[in-house]
Amino acid sequence: MTTEAPELNATYGAFEIGVSVATFLYGIGTLQTYNYYRPFPNDSSFLRTAVAVLWFLELGQSICAAQLYSGTVTSYGRQPFQEIAAPPRSLMLEILFSSLSCTVGQLFFSDRIRRLSGHWLLMLVFCVLIMSHLVGDLFLMVQLWTSPSVVTALESKLRLENIVLAAMGPFVDILLAIFLCLHLRRLRGDGSVQFRW
Numbered sequence: 001m002t003t004e005a006p007e008l009n010a011t012y013g014a015f016e017i018g019v020s021v022a023t024f025l026y027g028i029g030t031l032q033t034y035n036y037y038r039p040f041p042n043d044s045s046f047l048r049t050a051v052a053v054l055w056f057l058e059l060g061q062s063i064c065a066a067q068l069y070s071g072t073v074t075s076y077g078r079q080p081f082q083e084i085a086a087p088p089r090s091l092m093l094e095i096l097f098s099s100l101s102c103t104v105g106q107l108f109f110s111d112r113i114r115r116l117s118g119h120w121l122l123m124l125v126f127c128v129l130i131m132s133h134l135v136g137d138l139f140l141m142v143q144l145w146t147s148p149s150v151v152t153a154l155e156s157k158l159r160l161e162n163i164v165l166a167a168m169g170p171f172v173d174i175l176l177a178i179f180l181c182l183h184l185r186r187l188r189g190d191g192s193v194q195f196r197w
Contacts, residue, residue, distance in 0.1 A: 019065045026062045061097035064090040092144050099137035106130045109176045116183035136165045
């Protein structure tokens with residue numbers, strides 16, 4: 001364990017900026033959700049439920065992220081290392097909301113790829129990758145929740161897991177985008193394909 005405290009600008013400073021941007025984007029997402037439900041009342045109940053679930057997960061994530069105020073303003077004056085080593089539990093709970101919302105979005109797009117391609121096997125491969133990432137995120141959250149020092153856990157005990165999980169999410173997103181573009185390009189110009197979104 002390092003005895004020197006990490007710099008607050010590099011830790012909480014970056015987090016403050018990220019939360020500010022995320023809150024702005026959450027507002028845009030709320031507006032998009034509202035605008036979705038008005039003109040599309042006849043969409044499938046699955047799609048309408050997925051949009052609602054996603055919005056509530058994002059709400060939970062925003063509430064948890066708002067606890068950053070507790071760490072930077074209410075607890076002002078505490079030793080910086082104490083604040084970084086033992087952040088509010090709600091910040092760790094944010095991992096749960098974030099990973100669940102990513103899972104819902106990725107499963108939605110993997111289903112779109114299945115509908116476009118007509119191959120269940122492709123969706124199964126994506127589901128395995130997506131669920132592996134979700135399980136890894138939940139494992140990370142539990143380990144951080146039970147660890148006496150988040151810094152020590154992330155720097156030593158969970159270093160490899162953290163790197164793998166940080167790379168796996170964008171990897172799955174990029175794969176989904178590639179396959180979605182490939183199948184949409186294949187169907188481009190062919191007006192005979194009909195499916196319900």
